[in-house]
Amino acid sequence: MATSGNRRGLAGALAALVVVEVVFAVAYGVSAGWGWQQLVDNFVVTNGLMGLTFGLCGAVIAWHRPANPIGWLFLADGIGHATTPVADALAHVVHDHVVQQAFVTVSLTAWPWSIGLFLPLALLLFPDGRLLSPRWRWAAIGIIATSPLFVLEMAGSGEPVSPELPRGLLTIPRFDALQPLWTATEVRNLAALLLALVCLAIRYRRADEPGRRQLLWLLLASVIALLFVTPWAFVAGTPILVLLAIPLIPIAVAVAIVRYQLLDIRLVVSRALTWALLSLVAIGIYAALVAVLDSLIASQVGRSAAVTVFVALIIAPVLPRLQQLVDRALYGDRNDPARVASRVGSQLSAGLPGVVAAIRSALRLPYAALRVDGRLIASDGIPPSHDTRPPHGTRPSLDPGPVDPGSEPVDPGPGPVDPGDGASGPTAEGVSVVPLSYGGQVLGLLEVGTRSGEAGLSSADRSVLALVAVPLAVAVHATRLSAELQTSRENLVSAREEERRRLRRDLHDGLGPTLTGVAFAADAAANLITTDTPRAVELLARLRADTRSAITDVRRLVDDLRPPALDELGLIAALRQRADQLSFRADGAPIRVTVTTDSLPPLPAALEVAAYRIATEALTNVVRHASATSAVLSLRCGTELEIEITDDGSANGVWHPGVGLQAMHDRTAELGGTLTAGPTPTGGQIQARFPLPAAASVPLEVR
Structure with missing residues (x-):
């Protein structure tokens, strides 16, 4: 922490030095009666502004990212630019010829380091303070090794900024004869900046979308500055004020490193x-x-x-x-909702991941995802982080610059707040959601990442997303129905296989051995009928008992498949027969069971079995557990079949589902019905409702 504090203190002191130098130079020029044109011609305006921007922006970077060398390079750049006008002003203040020459030399040699060394090297290290790869080490070495050429060119001419001052101490006697070298030096400066731009372009191609937004700041500023500065280096008569484009670079770098999400x-x-x-x-x-x-x-x-x-x-x-x-090119087709809807519609057949990718691509969004029931179904792009600050001691991927372990994290500022009109709302920082509704029910959420610098989705974005939310909700509903149908099919297959397994087990373990014994007993009786009649009679008696047992097992298996009473008596009469059989409780006390019913249309076999099983199971539970004196079984038929069993037993709290109640729920769900069960103020109640098929319209007479 002490090291971090010392670095920040040093950054603040150097920034203060830059400000003092610029203020002194401007104050001297104004007090000396220099007009605007003279301030410009003496480079007070240009160097002063460049010194302030490089120095202050470098201080901001060094304060927040002490371990990133770019901040310190910019501070050195700012000092170099600010020293030029202050040294020129001091040369006017003193009167000793040699001292004046010394200040002129300082003025001439201070700023070239900024342009020839500090700036291109900082661009080469942008954004994290590291070279793009080890191969770029030679580019950095070349920039450092050749940077004194530019300083030598500026100091060798010996021409002071102000005509009334003497020449510098490093004046080269035959300076004009070395013009090819100075031209090569200018080309070298341009090549160094172009090399840095190439490095930035390569970083841009390799970066993810947040990294590209970060690099765009510097690329834009560098291109603008290069377009303005190149004519000044090679075309005589170019206005000095074109150099004011250079301060765009440190501003862009500071924003990109510290707060690259500040603006879009x-x-x-x-x-x-x-x-x-x-x-x-x-x-x-x-x-x-x-x-x-x-x-x-x-x-x-x-x-x-x-x-x-x-x-x-x-x-x-x-x-x-x-x-x-x-x-x-930058925002996609958000101003053409029909085009977006067409692109989304063409991807519906490819599945939900294709639709999500089409939405993100059509609107040039950084991230899009679909969540259903809290689960991530599909996503495309890179989700924005809740906190864009990198962990201490790690190399960040979104926020550049190696973070000093002792530095304090930077507040990234408030997260985006979606102005929304009810169609969307904010969730995590940088993410807005659009609900997907179908039939008045929210089926899922479409999450979209907001663009860098935007407080939320624009009205145009919300309009497009509201339009595509409709077919997307339909697709989610269809996908859910398909999944439910598949689950239902799997349950049916599973139930069928379980039933087959039960039948096989009952036949193999029960009826099979019995019939095998019957066959063996019949063979033995046939062999003994003439030689040992009493023994044969004994075997025939056992054969009769085993046969009756086998008949009982067959009847039980048949009853499990479908109650025979349904085929013999019909649903209503079978229920009444069962009600008559349940006239006594488990403790021996009598209970009166009443069956009331409407005329019923012909029902599918599966519905008849489900109704019978649920009704008989419910009545059995009443007799065993309810302590009731009476129970009523009601069957009503309108647009659906309703089965209701009520009793006057004690209401003893919430029911805890057991095997019987769970079986009733399963039977109801298999046929698309609903079942409610629980205590009431007057006793217990179980109510099941089943949808009726369209063909069930002819009443069935009550028997």
């Missing part, structure tokens, strides 16, 4: 590209019209005004189209 870089790039394209179009049209009108219209007609009017008329309809093209 895509929005910045969108607007910049739009106006850049528009400017190029305007310049081209202007040049073409000037060439044509120059030969057709005399100068006294007002050619420039006519050209301006023509350009304005042509450019007016071009801007919206350019904006549309750029927005589509």
